[in-house]
Amino acid sequence: MELVEAIILSVLAASTPLLIAATGELVTERSGVLNLGVEGMMIVGAACGFAGAWLTGSIFIGALFGIVAGTMMSLIFALMALGLAVNQVATGLALTILGVGLSGLIGAGFVGERITPAVHLFIPGLTDIPLVGRVLFGEDGFVYVSIALVLGVWWFLYRTRAGLILRACGDNHVSAHALGYPVLRIRTFAVMFGGACAGLAGAYLPLAYTPFFIPGMTAGRGWIALALVVFSSWRPGRLVVGAYLFGAVTILQLHAQGWGVGIPSQFMSALPYLATIIVLVLLSRARSGGSTAPAALGTVFVPDR
Amino acid sequence: MLDSTIDSLNSGESPLLRTIGLTKRYGDFLANDSIDIDIRSGEIHALLGENGAGKSTLVKAIYGLIQPSAGEIRWRGERITLSGPSDARRRGIGMVFQHFSLFDNLTVAENVALGLDGKESFKDMSARLERVSKTYGLPLDPRREVWQLSVGERQRIEIVRALMQEPKFLILDEPTAVLTPQEADQLFVVLERLKAEGRAVLYISHKLEEVKRLCDTATILRGGRKVATCNPGLETAASLARMMVGGEIKEVKAASGRKTTVPRLVVNDLSLAPGEAHGVRLEHISFELKGGEILGIAGVAGNGQDELFAALSGERLSKDPGTVVIEGIAAGHLSITQRRKLGAAFVPEERLGHGTAPRMKLSENALLTGHAASGMVHRGFINAAATLDTVDRATETFDVRKAKRDPEAASLSGGNLQKFIVGREILRNPAVLVVNQPTWGVDAGAAAVIRQALLDLAAAGAAVLVTSQDLDELTEIADRIAVMFHGKLSAPLATSEATRERLGLLMGGSSLEPKEAAHAVGA
Numbered sequence: 001m002e003l004v005e006a007i008i009l010s011v012l013a014a015s016t017p018l019l020i021a022a023t024g025e026l027v028t029e030r031s032g033v034l035n036l037g038v039e040g041m042m043i044v045g046a047a048c049g050f051a052g053a054w055l056t057g058s059i060f061i062g063a064l065f066g067i068v069a070g071t072m073m074s075l076i077f078a079l080m081a082l083g084l085a086v087n088q089v090a091t092g093l094a095l096t097i098l099g100v101g102l103s104g105l106i107g108a109g110f111v112g113e114r115i116t117p118a119v120h121l122f123i124p125g126l127t128d129i130p131l132v133g134r135v136l137f138g139e140d141g142f143v144y145v146s147i148a149l150v151l152g153v154w155w156f157l158y159r160t161r162a163g164l165i166l167r168a169c170g171d172n173h174v175s176a177h178a179l180g181y182p183v184l185r186i187r188t189f190a191v192m193f194g195g196a197c198a199g200l201a202g203a204y205l206p207l208a209y210t211p212f213f214i215p216g217m218t219a220g221r222g223w224i225a226l227a228l229v230v231f232s233s234w235r236p237g238r239l240v241v242g243a244y245l246f247g248a249v250t251i252l253q254l255h256a257q258g259w260g261v262g263i264p265s266q267f268m269s270a271l272p273y274l275a276t277i278i279v280l281v282l283l284s285r286a287r288s289g290g291s292t293a294p295a296a297l298g299t300v301f302v303p304d305r
Numbered sequence: 306m307l308d309s310t311i312d313s314l315n316s317g318e319s320p321l322l323r324t325i326g327l328t329k330r331y332g333d334f335l336a337n338d339s340i341d342i343d344i345r346s347g348e349i350h351a352l353l354g355e356n357g358a359g360k361s362t363l364v365k366a367i368y369g370l371i372q373p374s375a376g377e378i379r380w381r382g383e384r385i386t387l388s389g390p391s392d393a394r395r396r397g398i399g400m401v402f403q404h405f406s407l408f409d410n411l412t413v414a415e416n417v418a419l420g421l422d423g424k425e426s427f428k429d430m431s432a433r434l435e436r437v438s439k440t441y442g443l444p445l446d447p448r449r450e451v452w453q454l455s456v457g458e459r460q461r462i463e464i465v466r467a468l469m470q471e472p473k474f475l476i477l478d479e480p481t482a483v484l485t486p487q488e489a490d491q492l493f494v495v496l497e498r499l500k501a502e503g504r505a506v507l508y509i510s511h512k513l514e515e516v517k518r519l520c521d522t523a524t525i526l527r528g529g530r531k532v533a534t535c536n537p538g539l540e541t542a543a544s545l546a547r548m549m550v551g552g553e554i555k556e557v558k559a560a561s562g563r564k565t566t567v568p569r570l571v572v573n574d575l576s577l578a579p580g581e582a583h584g585v586r587l588e589h590i591s592f593e594l595k596g597g598e599i600l601g602i603a604g605v606a607g608n609g610q611d612e613l614f615a616a617l618s619g620e621r622l623s624k625d626p627g628t629v630v631i632e633g634i635a636a637g638h639l640s641i642t643q644r645r646k647l648g649a650a651f652v653p654e655e656r657l658g659h660g661t662a663p664r665m666k667l668s669e670n671a672l673l674t675g676h677a678a679s680g681m682v683h684r685g686f687i688n689a690a691a692t693l694d695t696v697d698r699a700t701e702t703f704d705v706r707k708a709k710r711d712p713e714a715a716s717l718s719g720g721n722l723q724k725f726i727v728g729r730e731i732l733r734n735p736a737v738l739v740v741n742q743p744t745w746g747v748d749a750g751a752a753a754v755i756r757q758a759l760l761d762l763a764a765a766g767a768a769v770l771v772t773s774q775d776l777d778e779l780t781e782i783a784d785r786i787a788v789m790f791h792g793k794l795s796a797p798l799a800t801s802e803a804t805r806e807r808l809g810l811l812m813g814g815s816s817l818e819p820k821e822a823a824h825a826v827g828a
Contacts, residue, residue: 161423168408168419175406178370179420180390295409 007251008135012143013209015247017042017201017218019146021225022232022239023153024197029229030157031190032170032183034298035077036092039222040099041195042202045070047107049203050213054110059118062207063142063200070199071192073099078191082184085300096222104215111214118142118208140208142200149197154236166190170294173301183301198222231280233292238280246276319382320345321505322367322398322474326376329362336362338529339376344474349496349506351516351537354526355549355748356719360509361403363526364476367507368400369393391422399472401463403479403509407451413462414447420466430469438465441495456605457488464495474505481512483774485605486809493519512777513542527551550749569768570594570617570649570737571630575637577616577623585609585792587616592787592797594737594768599759600797601783602772603808609792610772611654614741617770618651619644632736642677648736650674652727654745654772656719660726663715667707668692670714671699671729679733699728703754720751727755731762738762741772756782776808790814 021038028035048069053062073095081091118140121127126137157163166186169176173183201221206213224246232238249272257268320343329337337359344350354360365371367378369387377384380396387393390400407416414431421430431447438445443461451459460480467475477496481489496506496519510516516523516537523537525548533548571594577587587609594600604610615621617629623637630636631647641651651674653659661670672692676682681691696711703724707717714722723744730738743759744752760782763769772789773779779786785797788811795811810816 161418161427164411164415164419168411168415171408171410172406174404175408176419178390178402178406180369180392180394181419 005131005134007255009139011244011248011251012135012139013247014250015244016143016146017204017209017221018225018228018246019240019243020142020149020204021198021201021222022228022243023146023150023236024194024201025225025229026232026234026236026239027153027157027166027197028190028194029297030170030234030294031166031187032173032294032296032299032301033081033187033191034088034092035074035081035095035191035194036089036226037073037077037095037099037222038194038198038225039218039220040096040102041070041073041198042099042218042222042225043103043216044073044099044106045199045202046205046217047103047110047202047213049199050110050113050115050206051106052203053115053207054113057115059115059141059207062115063203066199066203066207067196068199070195070197070202072195073199074191074195077195078188081300082187082191085302088298088300100216107213107215112212114212115207117211142204142208145200150236150240157236167294170296173296173299177301177303183303187301198225201225228276228280230293231277233280234294242276242280245279246272249275321381323379324363324367324376325379327363327366327373327378328375329359329366329371330374335529337366337373340526340531342524342531342534344505344507346473346505347500347503348521349500349508349519351520351523352507352509352526353513353516353523353545353549356746357528357748358526358549359529360526361478362529364400364478364507364509367393368398368476394420394470394472395422397471397473398476399467399470399474400476401460401467401478401480403482405459405463407459407462409452410450412448412450413445413454416451416462417447417466417469421469433469434465437469441465441468441498442491443495456483456607457485460484460492464492468499472504474507475499476507476509478509479511480508481510481515483606485812486776486805487813489515513537513545516545517542525549546749567596567633568593568630569596569632570739570770572617573628573630575613575616575623575628577612577621579612580615580621585612587612587792590794592794594770596736596766596768597763598785599763599769599771599783601779601786601800602770602789602794603776603779603786603812604772604774604789605812606774608789610741610789612792613789613794614651614653614739614772617739618649618653645674645677648678650730650733650735650738652730652738652740652743654741656722656726657715661714661722664713666711666713667696667699667717667725668711670725671695674729675733695729695732696725698732699725702732703728703758720747723747724751724754727758731758734765735762735767737768737770739770743771743773744775744778745773752778776805779803788812 021042025035025038045066049062049066052065053059077091077095080086081088120138120140123137127133157167165181169181169183169186177183202218205217228239228242228246232242253268253271257265322344324340324342326339326341327337328335328339340363352360352363362371366373369389369392378387379385385396408419414434417434418427418430434445434447443465445458445461445465451462460483480492484492499506508520520537523535523545524531525533527549537545572590572592575587575590579586585608590613592600602610616623619639619641623629626635626637628637631644631649634647636644636647657663662673669692672681672687675695681688693711699705705721705725705728707721717725727740727743740759743755747755756778759769759771771779771783780800780803783800785799786803786808787797788795788808790812791814798807
């Protein structure tokens, strides 16, 4: 019983940064922009988030630092890819390289320092319920924020006019422009939202996952978030499934290795990727016809004036 | 009726929309040079001109999509500056674009909502959408996604969306280019109704007969300037064309062909699954094309014409070699190059990117399709002189106008590039020429040159297959016409029997009575 609870808790902890970063990227891509710089924005968010928390002693301010840092990084991307119409793939890759270097520079003075990690919710009575109590009522704030975030994004995309306009920009920017929508401005906001989420996801790692900062601590989570967006066919609901599934298989295969299951460890390490891909491909097969990707994804738009 | 139109032209009443000296400059290029146009309530006003005459620029300025460099726009007598399309829509100016401004992966209702100001709730809007589409006889299912709809239905969305804004003035950019004749007739009913309701319509079209029938006034542009305003009912199609082109257009003449009895291109029961997500499945297509003959394939775009072209050219291979027979040799499994070696030549619809590599020189583009069979390659090395010679011969024979001897393909105008591409293939003396939309977006002068070249090629004994959406073009040059619908090809009709009504029925998916069709095959 204890073990199951511990596993579920660590699954949530492993999945949360993926979910936050992927939700942000989903909004960016739904507006038609492919920002491959998620990893770079995350790692800078991690460094700045830790710096903020260490300097002020507040996890909340640390998280804000992470959000601001991720947003600033995304503004570099927006300036290049939207303002100057540079190739989005090249810009995104460059942003990641920049982010990795920059985070090393920012975080250099903080390596080896420790902070008090984010506190977990405690509601007397509820949190004490066996098995589900700590899972539902004993998480850190980031977990609740991530769930609110996905719900909010789903509501925004499918239930608001602004969300419809954003999806329209991602489907056909020429039409959106012809109807008089400010495509580049909308996309800039979407990119900034993606950056803010990536920054928060990065900050989660040194503020809640482990209470210290090490260079390169995102360890490819930004790339996994990107892949999750694609495999979820750009739908928030499937993104939740994908992120938690990935986190679950990651944790389970670690435990399985610990128990000494007679399967090569390399195969076990590859299992999360394999399982996520298979499940999300099966999910997306259910829908017939229609293109799943935003049709204008990754294409440069220069309005004629 | 005519008298009253002229009276209203002469009366002092101020027009609904007036442009005075409207000018739009792109660098050194004057897209619109000081254009004056008056549009009155309750009239259908045609805007005529060749490609590049400045029609699109003018309507974009009136719709607020671009800002004029000089001149003014007066709306109900008052000078206005439009900050953007939403500003124009607020004032009562609506527009239906030639290239639809629709979103394929959104529903009909969502598409309509995006074109409105969003003041009413989505539910109220959907209800109003159903009401308006019923009132004007333009049925639409608001819940379907656009990619599932036909071209005609897509245009209906555009029109209903514009009508829901209660426009006083509606701009339609080549609305009938993609419609079957019957669908076009339905559109005319809607336009007549708008006119009766006292709204003004600005109607851009290339189809002069249509303009004569429908429009009260016509303004003709040429080279960015207004050359005339007239009553199209009092003009002939030829006189309108003369004003558009600024000279006579050569009449296309069919030479008496050397018809042979040898089939040069045979397609036997060709079926092919679609290659991409929204593609069309080809189903049991069969026809036989003899030397000296031109077979026309009509049909609304997106009914499998592109797929048929890919199957004939070898861009997509068929498992059964016997489905495509070129010069008596089963070629269904052969590559493009192998089919070219058999004497076939192909001209795809899209000039830039499919017909030519845009950033490569013409000589290099000549090599790209001619390398297999024209002596341009010697032991693996390119014979530069031979490639340039091809360019020169095509230039001379087909009157290709360009700035230098060997420019990049993308620098040529659409008509000149098309003349080059068709010329490049014809100079290879093909036994079989397959050409898709030969004069799409090409000005009238160049179109005449291309059609004449196709007739001459057939007269010299080649088999020519022409796919086109332009029925006038097909009846002008083809010996027989078949219609493509949902991936199926109808039995060919002799051109003399292929009336617009019969072709229109086939294009809309109805079949002719079996007796009639059988008779046509025998012809």
